Amino acid sequence: MKSETIEVQTGHEARIIDLTAQVSGFCAGEGDGLVSVFVPHATAGVAILETGAGSDRDVLDAIDELLPRDPKRWHHEHGTPGHGRDHVLPAFISPSITVPVINGILQLGTWQSIVLVDTNIDNPFRTIRLSFIS
Amino acid sequence: MKSETIEVQTGHEARIIDLTAQVSGFCAGEGDGLVSVFVPHATAGVAILETGAGSDRDVLDAIDELLPRDPKRWHHEHGTPGHGRDHVLPAFISPSITVPVINGILQLGTWQSIVLVDTNIDNPFRTIRLSFIS
Amino acid sequence: MKSETIEVQTGHEARIIDLTAQVSGFCAGEGDGLVSVFVPHATAGVAILETGAGSDRDVLDAIDELLPRDPKRWHHEHGTPGHGRDHVLPAFISPSITVPVINGILQLGTWQSIVLVDTNIDNPFRTIRLSFIS
Numbered sequence: 001m002k003s004e005t006i007e008v009q010t011g012h013e014a015r016i017i018d019l020t021a022q023v024s025g026f027c028a029g030e031g032d033g034l035v036s037v038f039v040p041h042a043t044a045g046v047a048i049l050e051t052g053a054g055s056d057r058d059v060l061d062a063i064d065e066l067l068p069r070d071p072k073r074w075h076h077e078h079g080t081p082g083h084g085r086d087h088v089l090p091a092f093i094s095p096s097i098t099v100p101v102i103n104g105i106l107q108l109g110t111w112q113s114i115v116l117v118d119t120n121i122d123n124p125f126r127t128i129r130l131s132f133i134s
Numbered sequence: 135m136k137s138e139t140i141e142v143q144t145g146h147e148a149r150i151i152d153l154t155a156q157v158s159g160f161c162a163g164e165g166d167g168l169v170s171v172f173v174p175h176a177t178a179g180v181a182i183l184e185t186g187a188g189s190d191r192d193v194l195d196a197i198d199e200l201l202p203r204d205p206k207r208w209h210h211e212h213g214t215p216g217h218g219r220d221h222v223l224p225a226f227i228s229p230s231i232t233v234p235v236i237n238g239i240l241q242l243g244t245w246q247s248i249v250l251v252d253t254n255i256d257n258p259f260r261t262i263r264l265s266f267i268s
Numbered sequence: 269m270k271s272e273t274i275e276v277q278t279g280h281e282a283r284i285i286d287l288t289a290q291v292s293g294f295c296a297g298e299g300d301g302l303v304s305v306f307v308p309h310a311t312a313g314v315a316i317l318e319t320g321a322g323s324d325r326d327v328l329d330a331i332d333e334l335l336p337r338d339p340k341r342w343h344h345e346h347g348t349p350g351h352g353r354d355h356v357l358p359a360f361i362s363p364s365i366t367v368p369v370i371n372g373i374l375q376l377g378t379w380q381s382i383v384l385v386d387t388n389i390d391n392p393f394r395t396i397r398l399s400f401i402s
Contacts, residue, residue: 001300001402003368003375032135034170034232034267036302038368040377042318047225050176054209055221061207062222066200066334073329075322087323088330091315091385096365097230098302100137100172100265107137107263109174117225129375131368133267133302133401134135166269168304168366168401181359184310188343189355195341196356200334231364234271234306234399241271241397243308251359267401268269 002030003131010126014063014119016049016056019128020106023114026130027101033134034098035106040127043086043120045093050111063089063119079122086120093117101132136164137265144260148197148253150183150190153262154240157248160264161235167268168232169240174261177220177254179227184245197223197253213256220254227251235266270298271399278394282331282387284317284324287396288374291382294398295369301402302366303374308395311354311388313361318379331357331387347390354388361385369400 006022019037027035037046049055067085071077074084099114100107108114118126140156153171161169171180183189201219205211208218233248234241242248252260274290287305295303305314317323335353339345342352367382368375376382386394 001302001368003300003370032137034135034168034265034302036366036368038366038375040375040380042316042323042377042379048176048229049224050210050221053212053221054218055176058208058210058218058222059225062201062225067330074326076318076326078321084322084326087318087321088326090317091327091330091361093225094228094362094365095316095380096367097228098170098172098232098366099230100135100170100263102137107172107174109176109261111176112174112229127377129368131302166271168269168302168399182310182363183358184344184355187346187355188352189310192342192344192352192356193359196335196359227359228362231362232304232306232366233364234269234304234397236271241306241308243310243395245310246308246363 001131001133005127005129008126010118011124012121014060017116018051018113019116020113024106028104030104030132031134032102033132035101036098036131038129039095044118045090045095046097047093047115047117048112049115051113089119135265135267139261139263142260144252145258146255148194151250152185152247153250154247158240162238164238164266165268166236167266169235170232170265172263173229178252179224179229180231181227181249181251182246183249185247223253269399269401273395273397276394278386279392280389282328285384286319286381287384288381292374296372298372298400299402301369301400303369304366304399306397307363312386313358313363314365315361315383315385316380317383319381357387
């Protein structure tokens with residue numbers, strides 16, 4: 001298995017960050033296999049979405065409605081008010097996803113991008129581990 | 135890695151389609167490994183559920199309640215009214231899942247089926263990529 | 269692939285059970301690869317969360333709010349009242365997750381634990397399949 005970590009700047013607001021170019025570059029030149037995209041943080045997830053046509057915003061809005069930042073809702077009390085919500089997020093948007101790769105090319109559909117979903121506003125940098133297994 | 139795509143007819147209504155027989159057939163004769171079931175579409179997901187005792191309908195109802203089709207809710211505006219919702223779905227029901235295989239046999243529990251969850255009513259056919267890695 | 273099952277006692281209430289020690293022990297002495305944690309039950313999921321600071325309770329509360337136990341909500345009618353909800357859970361919290369392993373060590377973040385999410389109160393024991401592929 002080939003594995004490495006990359007670092008992504010997420011800043012201090014909830015963000016959806018497109019990782020497709022980095023994952024694609026990581027797989028280039030490899031053969032057939034699965035690529036694992038794994039976020040080693042307890043307040044972020046990885047998803048596969050269409051980006052750029054409003055769905056990024058829609059996903060963040062849906063998270064805010066289904067899992068409101070309201071601090072009174074959550075037992076977890078560290079960090080910025082509402083951070084307890086961020087710790088519930090990965091139960092519903094997992095930090096781990098695998099994508100098939102053929103001849104070094106991600107087998108995503110036309111409208112799919114691999115994204116980091118990060119509602120944590122306390123931590124402006126995130127590490128992501130990419131692993132290719134064949 | 136062995137990989138191939140299959141095509142599934144989903145029609146023009148929200149559907150949960152059982153893929154277990156196809157995935158099982160794909161793995162037959164292989165040894166021990168993981169099978170990846172991946173949907174290369176931005177408005178569908180893959181899940182593992184009991185089918186046939188009402189839970190298919192329950193899952194579609196839960197999606198409609200948690201992520202309503204109401205077009206006013208979503209920024210994404212292509213397609214049939216409510217299609218914006220379909221683009222949020224894969225954040226919560228991922229298009230990628232892996233299942234362990236032993237001696238060519240899916241290691242599903244008695245009541246588990248691998249299903250396509252497709253709320254998109256615009257696209258009556260769906261491609262699914264099956265990949266086996268050992 | 270190396271694969272084995274473990275059994276976990278979950279009792280008769282909704283529980284989040286930390287599996288990290290067992291998964292870590294399973295991977296010890298292996299090289300680089302992916303470990304698959306798979307629950308062969310139709311009413312449970314696997315997640316990666318911080319445990320021990322209230323988020324376990326927060327996740328169970330979020331499930332109860334988003335997918336209420338109210339039996340009138342669900343078509344599925346077997347088991348204890350509210351069991352229909354447990355059959356919807358795995359659509360949103362998948363029974364399958366993979367984690368990268370380097371030199372036999374899980375590549376989890378500092379605050380991440382691998383957990384079983386089991387809201388089923390009818391079944392006090394659960395099987396979990398661990399598989400390592402390199």
